[in-house]
Amino acid sequence: MAATDIARQVGEGCRTVPLAGHVGFDSLPDQLVNKSVSQGFCFNILCVGETGLGKSTLMDTLFNTKFEGEPATHTQPGVQLRSNTYDLQESNVGLKLTIVSTVGFGDQINKEDSYKPIVEFIDAQFEAYLQEELKIRRVLHTYHDSRIHACLYFIAPTGHSLKSLDLVTMKKLDSKVNIIPIIAKSDAISKSELTKFKIKITSELVSNGVQIYQFPTDDESVAEINGTMNAHLPFAVIGSTEELKIGNKMMKARQYPWGTVQVENEAHCDFVKLREMLIRVNMEDLREQTHTRHYELYRRCKLEEMGFKDTDPDSKPFSLQETYEAKRNEFLGELQKKEEEMRQMFVQRVKEKEAELKEAEKELHEKFDRLKKLHQDEKKKLEDKKKSLDDEVNAFKQRKTAAELLQSQGSQAGGSQTLKRDKEKKKYLHPPWLSKHWPTWLPHQSPALQSVVFPGPQSHSPFSEGSKRRYLMSFPLASSLALSSYDSLKVTALKLCEKSATSLFTPSPAHKTRLLEKTA
Amino acid sequence: MDPQRRSPSPCSSRPASPRTPPCEMLGSVGIEAVLDQLKIKAMKTGFEFNIMVVGQSGLGKSTMVNTLFKSKVWKPTPPALGGPVPQTLQLHSVTHVIEEKGLKLKLTVTDTPGFGDQINNDKCWDPILGYINKQYERYLQEEILITRQRHIPDTRVHCCVYFVPPTGHCLRPLDIEFLQRLCRTVNVVPVIARADSLTIEEREAFRRRIQQNLRTHCIDVYPQKCFDEDINDRILNSKIRDRIPFAVVGADREHLVNGRCVLGRKTKWGIVEVENMAHCEFPLLRDLLIRSHLQDLKDITHNVHYENYRVIRLNESHLLPRGPGWVNLAPASSRQLTSPGPVKVCEWTQDDSDDEF
Numbered sequence: 001m002a003a004t005d006i007a008r009q010v011g012e013g014c015r016t017v018p019l020a021g022h023v024g025f026d027s028l029p030d031q032l033v034n035k036s037v038s039q040g041f042c043f044n045i046l047c048v049g050e051t052g053l054g055k056s057t058l059m060d061t062l063f064n065t066k067f068e069g070e071p072a073t074h075t076q077p078g079v080q081l082r083s084n085t086y087d088l089q090e091s092n093v094g095l096k097l098t099i100v101s102t103v104g105f106g107d108q109i110n111k112e113d114s115y116k117p118i119v120e121f122i123d124a125q126f127e128a129y130l131q132e133e134l135k136i137r138r139v140l141h142t143y144h145d146s147r148i149h150a151c152l153y154f155i156a157p158t159g160h161s162l163k164s165l166d167l168v169t170m171k172k173l174d175s176k177v178n179i180i181p182i183i184a185k186s187d188a189i190s191k192s193e194l195t196k197f198k199i200k201i202t203s204e205l206v207s208n209g210v211q212i213y214q215f216p217t218d219d220e221s222v223a224e225i226n227g228t229m230n231a232h233l234p235f236a237v238i239g240s241t242e243e244l245k246i247g248n249k250m251m252k253a254r255q256y257p258w259g260t261v262q263v264e265n266e267a268h269c270d271f272v273k274l275r276e277m278l279i280r281v282n283m284e285d286l287r288e289q290t291h292t293r294h295y296e297l298y299r300r301c302k303l304e305e306m307g308f309k310d311t312d313p314d315s316k317p318f319s320l321q322e323t324y325e326a327k328r329n330e331f332l333g334e335l336q337k338k339e340e341e342m343r344q345m346f347v348q349r350v351k352e353k354e355a356e357l358k359e360a361e362k363e364l365h366e367k368f369d370r371l372k373k374l375h376q377d378e379k380k381k382l383e384d385k386k387k388s389l390d391d392e393v394n395a396f397k398q399r400k401t402a403a404e405l406l407q408s409q410g411s412q413a414g415g416s417q418t419l420k421r422d423k424e425k426k427k428y429l430h431p432p433w434l435s436k437h438w439p440t441w442l443p444h445q446s447p448a449l450q451s452v453v454f455p456g457p458q459s460h461s462p463f464s465e466g467s468k469r470r471y472l473m474s475f476p477l478a479s480s481l482a483l484s485s486y487d488s489l490k491v492t493a494l495k496l497c498e499k500s501a502t503s504l505f506t507p508s509p510a511h512k513t514r515l516l517e518k519t520a
Numbered sequence: 521m522d523p524q525r526r527s528p529s530p531c532s533s534r535p536a537s538p539r540t541p542p543c544e545m546l547g548s549v550g551i552e553a554v555l556d557q558l559k560i561k562a563m564k565t566g567f568e569f570n571i572m573v574v575g576q577s578g579l580g581k582s583t584m585v586n587t588l589f590k591s592k593v594w595k596p597t598p599p600a601l602g603g604p605v606p607q608t609l610q611l612h613s614v615t616h617v618i619e620e621k622g623l624k625l626k627l628t629v630t631d632t633p634g635f636g637d638q639i640n641n642d643k644c645w646d647p648i649l650g651y652i653n654k655q656y657e658r659y660l661q662e663e664i665l666i667t668r669q670r671h672i673p674d675t676r677v678h679c680c681v682y683f684v685p686p687t688g689h690c691l692r693p694l695d696i697e698f699l700q701r702l703c704r705t706v707n708v709v710p711v712i713a714r715a716d717s718l719t720i721e722e723r724e725a726f727r728r729r730i731q732q733n734l735r736t737h738c739i740d741v742y743p744q745k746c747f748d749e750d751i752n753d754r755i756l757n758s759k760i761r762d763r764i765p766f767a768v769v770g771a772d773r774e775h776l777v778n779g780r781c782v783l784g785r786k787t788k789w790g791i792v793e794v795e796n797m798a799h800c801e802f803p804l805l806r807d808l809l810i811r812s813h814l815q816d817l818k819d820i821t822h823n824v825h826y827e828n829y830r831v832i833r834l835n836e837s838h839l840l841p842r843g844p845g846w847v848n849l850a851p852a853s854s855r856q857l858t859s860p861g862p863v864k865v866c867e868w869t870q871d872d873s874d875d876e877f
Contacts, residue, residue, distance in 0.1 A: 275549075
């Protein structure tokens with residue numbers, strides 16, 4: 001491949017070539033401006049000051065709108081920052097304005113750490129921009145720049161000097177942001193006091209080495225006005241959103257019994273100067289200073305902290321790529337380690353869980369076995385009981401057959417005795433109480449009934465229905481059959497009684513009802 | 521690894537988020553004064569513009585540059601009679617400061633004598649690509665320094681004017697190859713050189729054929745369609761796109777025509793006026809390059825082409841690519857010495873329009 005030969009003829013000190021005609025690149029600034037207009041501008045203001053110094057009111061007055069927000073209370077536990085973004089449009093210029101306000105500044109009893117949230121917030125904005133810039137795929141041109149461009153520091157109008165809190169905070173902020181100190185609520189100070197106050201403040205700032213923002217004086221178009229304004233720092237401002245009729249114009253003012261303070265009157269306060277400086281003359285410069293000075297400083301410190309260097313100890317130029325690589329490998333290694341750890345932890349946890357589950361399973365099995373055993377025991381007991389009952393039934397049956405046998409033997413022994421026997425039998429088989437209750441033509445020789453209803457020859461006493469039933473109930477299988485037949489028989493008996501009451505026997509009404517009751 | 525290139529829109533309108541309520545302003549605040557502030561700042565810092573002209577020798581590149589900037593930027597080098605044709609493709613750069621109405625413009629013109637002049641023109645675009653990438657690399661190195669300068673000197677090529685020889689037929693394979701490769705890296709504006717050898721009808725036919733060729737081979741010349749932001753831009757740019765490539769004639773001699781002094785070429789059959797729209801389209805080219813789209817060229821170079829380069833460079837830094845003409849500004853580490861990286865002719869894949877603009 002052919003080697004490249006690049007001959008650069010001029011470095012610095014290029015010769016100026018005269019133009020023979022109109023080329024037309026003087027429209028370049030217009031092209032630039034058009035592009036910027038279509039992109040839109042953004043401007044971020046930070047208002048630092050104690051509660052009640054009129055920060056929100058001043059913002060409203062500056063931008064001629066009513067930004068919403070309620071006044072903060074004095075009971076905040078720490079300093080917080082409240083940020084709001086608004087879209088302002090004037091003719092064809094769109095401005096994305098972000099106003100950040102400290103809430104609770106100077107309200108605590110111990111104010112040592114009051115400046116920390118503010119510094120952290122500013123650093124966070126720088127960090128966000130740096131991260132975006134360091135990204136591999138970045139979209140810097142559409143990135144919403146949230147870095148603070150101007151910090152308005154509100155000084156309380158004591159008339160004496162700066163408070164120590166102010167000094168400390170400003171000292172911490174001066175290397176991070178453009179500070180513009182202003183004296184708030186300056187309608188509380190008289191003119192002579194004001195000049196003394198301003199001198200005192202500036203001298204204190206200088207003696208403490210606080211770098212406040214100086215309006216640029218290098219460009220001749222704005223050098224003059226900026227120079228004079230620099231002498232008026234810090235501006236004594238008054239904010240007001242109320243409009244009063246003064247003369248024949250409506251203007252923003254504050255009304256007191258002793259007079260009216262006009263906000264836009266240069267003799268009354270420096271509000272107009274502040275607006276000029278902040279917005280109309282130096283907005284672009286504020287943004288540039290933020291980007292080229294404060295942000296670069298932050299970036300340098302941050303990158304050095306991260307370990308990047310421009311030259312290594314051998315004073316050979318370090319390549320950022322190499323450091324990137326090293327960091328990247330380190331990072332990957334860390335990630336891998338973490339992954340390993342996590343995997344191990346996961347495996348351990350899984351094992352533990354498994355053990356637990358196994359235990360639970362074992363327990364369940366044991367319980368199941370226990371219950372099964374119980375169940376079997378119960379079943380066995382019931383079977384034993386059943387067996388014993390069956391034995392009793394058999395014994396009873398045997399006794400009955402024995403009794404019958406005896407009876408048949410008795411009848412064989414004496415015929416004369418037969419009648420007697422018969423009578424006895426009859427008496428026995430048809431005891432008087434039964435003949436009353438039981439019609440003779442009804443089958444009374446069913447063996448089940450006999451064996452059940454008629455007890456052994458020992459007892460003669462009549463059985464109540466209840467006891468009979470109870471007796472029947474102790475023999476489940478046989479008894480149910482007997483009971484049902486017994487019940488059905490009883491029912492039919494009653495019916496027949498009803499039918500032929502007079503022919504067979506006339507039960508007394510009381511008796512009849514008793515029967516009916518008992519069968520019911 | 522085939523790098524994927526993403527081309528986001530260089531500048532988009534502010535996103536409307538519910539967080540930012542539009543506010544009514546009751547009086548004049550003075551926000552529009554920021555435009556004047558911008559202008560003042562721009563005038564103070566000055567402008568830079570880097571242009572590269574590519575084409576075979578004898579197509580009138582140097583004359584064209586002189587005509588564009590109305591000054592003797594280049595001394596046109598007549599081909600040495602009987603002298604040896606330079607064996608290597610050389611790139612010459614000159615920097616001048618031109619001033620108009622208080623505005624200073626630092627103009628750098630890079631010429632490529634010897635392009636396409638050899639018998640075997642294979643890979644003749646590599647030195648050019650290498651040069652362009654080297655400028656990006658230089659800017660990148662400046663940008664990633666810890667303590668960097670307030671204003672990084674911008675040597676990146678903002679625009680590359682490609683001279684198509686007036687054959688009247690269609691684009692040659694060399695042209696197609698070159699345009700394909702360069703369109704991904706830099707803004708390319710093709711022009712039909714020496715258009716006074718074509719009649720108006722031939723010009724139109726040639727132009728249509730070239731446009732068709734460009735479409736067939738998916739070559740996206742400036743102004744790229746995908747970077748049109750709003751409807752106005754699109755209308756304006758489609759008018760321009762309709763006329764690309766411009767048929768231009770370069771001249772740095774003045775002649776008297778109808779009592780006026782005009783730049784033109786005098787021939788036996790008449791004077792070709794350079795600034796006459798009926799004769800050639802030089803005014804269109806000048807307006808595009810200087811009067812209306814100069815800032816846009818710079819923006820697209822910075823926001824799109826440079827970012828693409830940066831992405832690839834940072835992604836591949838651990839692979840240590842060795843593209844042709846790539847100058848390694850990093851000190852050699854032991855790893856580099858032991859394993860020589862493969863010579864890669866980077867294949868750019870085309871990105872389809874599924875990106876958000």
